[in-house]
Amino acid sequence: MARLNLLEETRFEKLPVTVFKNPQEASINVANRIAKIIKEKQALNQHAVLGLATGATPIKVYAELVRLHKEEGLSFKNVITFNLDEYYPMQPTDVQSYVSFMNENLFDHIDIDKNNVHIPDGTIKLEDIPAFCLAYERKITDVGGLDMQILGIGRTGHIGFNEPGSAPNSGTRLVTLDDLTRRDAARDFGGKSFVPTKAITMGVGTIFKAREIVLMAWNGKKASIIKKTVEGEMSSDVPATYLQLSDHVEFILDEDAAALLTRFDTPWLVKDCVWTDKLIRKAVIWLANKLNKPILKLTEDDFNNNGMAQLAVEKGPVYNININIFNKLQHTITGWPGGKPDADDTQRPERATPDKKRVVIFSPHPDDDVISMGGTFIRLVDQGHDVHVAYQTSGNTAVWDDDVLRFVEFNMDFAERMGMKNPDMSDTYTKMRQFIEQKKPNQIDTPEIQTVKGLIRKGEAIAGARYCGLQDDHIHFMALPFYESGKVQKNPITEADVLLTMELLQKIKPHQVFAAGDFEDPHGTHIVCFNIIIEALKRLEKTESWVKDCWLWMYRGAWLEFETHEIEMAVPLSPQEVERKKFAIFKHQSQKDRAVFPGDDAREFWQRAEDRNRETAKSYDDLGLADYEAMEAFVRYKF
Known part of the structure; x- marks a missing residue:
């Protein structure tokens, strides 16, 4: 009976799918399957032949394999590996190369024979690529074929770099990358213009020859393409749908990646x-x-x-x-996001008491507060609440280099015009300019440049918060240490991040906390900042009585919005309030016109916010409720 029920639940799914609670559990499962193959082959004195993938998806799998090697003695001496792909052209020593990726995440930490490692060569001459690709295929065949091929999936539906239009019998070859694939890789290269336009990839037909194929996908960004791949018709528009033809494939997903499959959605x-x-x-x-x-x-x-x-x-x-x-x-729906004084609050999203609340708005970047909840921010201040804003990171990676020179030049000119005593900036300015002129994509800025970029973002944040009505002593800059790596890839959370957050919360003792629940942020800063807040509140709850009366509201807006059925508080905005919110966003001039890291949305941040707020209001109107100009949406996080 259980088997029949499962078949009924999955009847829209055209290939096997296993769903795990989170990427960690799923990755451990895949790593254990790989380890099982290795051990079985060792017992037979044979090589285990693995097809490996790169990107964010398999990182935790490789971390678990490294742990199994170091802590449980798993040996890789009998393992031969073939990687799916490599950018072209690409030097193996470049940080963006898949050679660097594999060494950093796996090969440098295990006992594999480097002669058994095969990765497409991004340095060979263009005319030599066809012969190289044939030789790559031959090597796989000569060692008996792939025992297991692990895959990720791109938002175009590519597996390897088999982009839309690829044939199901395609072999290893040079391909042209889809524009969406290059946009997704832009942050690793310091901008889309630096992403190679081509790559060498195993073909779909090569992948199909593996005796076992495991495709992994994590987080909500992949949910849409997973649904198309698993439940859609087979099509060259979504090359991963070809996997429906295989009897040896399994999709391993976390709950977020599986969320749009019919049985869950x-x-x-x-x-x-x-x-x-x-x-x-x-x-x-x-x-x-x-x-x-x-x-x-x-x-x-x-x-x-x-x-x-x-x-x-x-x-x-x-x-x-x-x-x-x-x-x-x-x-x-409420016009009183801090609660309405002297009102029956049994049917309202927020409590009526205390009528004047202490509020902390946490903003991961220096502009998330006004982009995502600028109207509510202004409303809370106008209604007399004791509002604080806390900017969790400096945002110093997201400023154009020429803005740095402009601000330093202004500082030097201003000091000279005013006859002020000012340390000689000419040497520092010259060094900055020379560095910027010779700067490589994604190269870490000098400390001086990082400082200037941070000050630019700080000044804009102060201007935005003042416009919303805050006094300077209610504006806090946390500069959480995890962010201060000087590069897109940030450091892990440290105890210092949590303690700084606890200190601020203890100082204010808020009744309300607003935090970014917009985890589609392509840099991952939002989820890290959110987790720090949660950890801080959990620790404080053990000793601080006020935490039990502190409500945490999540906001979105910079990258996506809550679905209508998820919304627990909707704050309507008048046309005038929409304009005020827009002007608050305009204070962040370094992010206007074109931000350094705009993500996969061509609109400016103020346009995204305005459009999403209007879409939220329209969704309520379409369901038969009042027709408002715009709405900001919130969901309460319950511990």
């Missing part, structure tokens, strides 16, 4: 559900959006014809379900 379409309040809310909103109807106009036929008959029977009549969800959505 709309489970009522594949099985009987336990109808929790959350699931009912999601299903009713889904149905209203699907049929383009306000919630209160949904009928019993609408439920029955769209996989929701069980809900209608168990929780009906349908009209009562509709009224219940409509009322819950209506109760998320």
Whole structure:
């Protein structure tokens, strides 16, 4: 019976999928499978032949393999490896090369014979590539083929660098990279213009010859392409769909990457559900959006014809379900994000008391506060709450180099014009200019340049917070140590990061904390900053009584927005408030016109914020609620 139920749940899925709670658990599982192959081959005195991938996805797999080697004696002396791909052209010593990646994450930490390591050569002459690719294929065949091939998946649906248009029988070859693939790699190269346009990759046909294929994917960014690959029709537009032809493939996903698969996203379409309040809310909103109807106009036929008959029977009549969800959505809307004084707060998202709250808005970068919740920020100040803003990082990697020279030149000219005594900056300025003129992509800035970039972001943040109504003593710059690496890849969280956050929280003792829950940030800064806040509050909860009365609200906006069914507080903005929010964002001039790291969205940050806030308001309007100009959305984090 359990087997039949699973088949029913997964009937939209065209290949095997296993879902783990998080990437760590999934990676350990894959590493153990690799270790099992290695040990079985060792027992037979044979080589284990592995196809390896690069990128963020397999890093934890390699870390676990290194641990197994160092702590449990797993030997790699009998292992032969073939990597999927390499950029072209690419020197093996370049930090962006996959040779450097594999050495840093695996090969330099295990006892593998480097003669058994094979990675496509990004240095060979263009005319020699066809012969090299044939030889690469021949080497794989000569050692008996791949025992296991591990894969990631790109947002284009590429496996290896087999971009859309690749043939299912393709072999190792030189390819042209899709523009989206190059945009995704831009942060590793210091900008898309520095990303190579070509790569050498194993073909789909080469991958298919492996005796076992494991494709891994983590986080919500991959959820959309995973759904297309697992449930969609086979197409050259999504090369990973060719894996549907294999009898030896398995997809290993974390919960976020699997989130859009039918059995998780709309489970009522594949099985009987336990109808929790959350699931009912999601299903009713889904149905209203699907049929383009306000919630209160949904009928019993609408439920029955769209996989929701069980809900209608168990929780009906349908009209009562509709009224219940409509009322819950209506109760998320409030013009009083800090609570409305002397009001019945039983149906409001925030408490009425105390009527004047101490509030801390944590901003991972120096502009996330106004981009994501600028309207609510201004509203909290206008309504008399004791609002503080804490900028968790300096943001000093996201400033253009020519802005550094401009600000230093201004400083020198100002001092000269005013006849002020000023340390001679000419030598420092000359060194800065020489460094910038010779700077390589992703090269770490000098300490002086990092300082100037940090001061630029600091000045803009102060201007934005002042515009929102804060006094200077309520503006805090934390400069958390994890961020201060001088490069896109940041350091791990340290005890100092947590202690600095605890110190600020102890000083303010807030009733409300706002934190960025926008974890699609391509640099990963948001999730790191959020985890630091959570750890700080958990520790303080053990000794500080005020923590029990402190509510934590998550905001989004810079990179994506909450789904309507997730929203627990929606703060409507008038046209005038939308303008005020926009002007607050404009104070961050270094991020205007074109930010250094814009992500995969061509719009400026103020445009993203404005559009998303209007889309949130429209989603409420479409469901039959009041029509507002814009809305900022929040979800409460419950420990």
